[in-house]
Amino acid sequence: MADATVIARPKSRGASRIFTGIGTLWREANWVQRLAMVLALVLAAAALFAPLVAPFGPVEQSLIARLRPPIGFENYREGYLLGTDELGRDVLSRSLYGLRLTLSLALLGAIIGLLLGGILGVLAGLMGGVFEDFVMGTVDAQIAIPFTLIALLILAIFGSSLTIMVLVLGLHGWEQYARIVRGEVRKLVEMPFIEAARAAGATDRRIATRHILPNITSPLVVQFTLSFSNIVLLESTLSFLGLGVQPPTATLGAMVGIGRDYMPTAPWIVVAPALMILLVTFAVQILGDWLRDRADVRLRAR
Template identity: 65%
Template sequence: MTTFADSDILPRCKKNRLDFIQTIAITISVILFAAALFAPLVVPFDPLSQSLMTRLRPPMGFERFASGHFAGTDALGRDVLSRSLYGLRLTLGLAFAGAVIGLLIGGTLGLIAGLMQGWVEDTIMSLVDMQIAIPFTLVALLILSLMGSTLTVLVFVLGIAGWEQYARIVRAEVRRLSSLPFIEAAWTTGAGPIYIAWHHVLPNLISPLVVQFTLALSNIVILESTLSFLGLGVQPPQPSLGSMVGLGRDYMPTAPWIVLTPVVLIVALTFSVQILGDWVRDRADVRLRDR
């Protein structure tokens, strides 16, 4: 007699629920990325335009609602929705730039460590261990305090935030691939490290690197928001999601909508990108594709 636990009903229900969550997350991701990309075309107001006559107006549906300001206005009369969409645009741009820099640094060092081995590998992996051991938020605060909170410095800080994860993944994959017959055959035929890395190793690293890129993107969004919230990230009047939360925290008791919109965007962005990363992993890993 087949029991409920032995049947395939429960696994199918779990799979359908997971597919539903992934569909929602992917939809949210597409909407957020499109809103950030086309922000100049869809925002109702200039995000830097001030109007003291309409300051601290609540969102649509409340008394004293100012026409057109659907998410309300801040302490200087600036439209919260417009600033949030521009802040999303800037935050995503910084996150993408940081993730690409981390990918290039970590991927290159991991590739060198996996191919060269010996003292070169030991040195690189020691740097990886140091990066993991030290809380990076403290390092970021120190760098920004000493070098200034310019966008160039901020991109640099975000770029070195997660390179060690790429290095560990690439190094492990290279070590695994090095033991396979086609790599050993390439070595025996006299192929050099650069040729083997470009033609044999890198094509097999695309899948895990894409997965790590999507997962690292949400972590960098949170880091940028934290630094901007503390006043060491994006500087006023340029809006970012974290700086908007930082500037609006003093008005939480009287005007919570100033903080609500950017917080919702941060949560939706990190959630959807994390689920998107899991979806990419499931599609890229042949061992998980049929489960």
């Protein structure tokens, strides 16, 4: 009887490549970048799994436990690790849910700004002429006006629903993307390899996707991280002023805005969300600067 031949099924290489890439990034990072990576993962996990890890609901009240201090202080109430606010709501639970909503709004806003400004910047750089003048004129007009005033006007007219907030945050920073991308595209289209691609019969679409986009990844990564951090601060500012997401929905900025009236007697209401805002901006800025260096094809070519 012939021996049966056992054919080993090839294992999927996708997961191994991901873990290998993460291991490589970890080995090449310094201690500050590693700290930022850990912070980013912890904050992302806390936001993603907030409904599972939060001990209470974000609007669950216990008036008999209002303004209780965190663990380790006198009058601490068991279960409320970071204390309670003026309505007896758990500060830790509200901070986790607020982190989740704040990061979601910032991510959506940054993506909208990247797509809007990036597309307009590429088209302006490639097409030139009247369209370029129109785009850059609009960019100059928005730069001349503080965006906080524009956001306040939009929210005052259309309200502060989540949809309006996402659109407002998406408009923040698009002009910076457009300005950066247009300048990079104008510089790249005069390079010899672009002229060679045109001579070889490459279309504008292929030139944009295969030759231009890889060379503008680095400034886009930097601008995305700056925009993400600025949007987190903008959302916090608007919520602090009472024009952002309305109560009882929790965002980090709204928690800081409401808690400012209780700073002399209950500072823990402000400390937790303010610390989360600080950690988010720190992690994003450090990782963005690091990824900029890794994504820059000019640096890799040296």
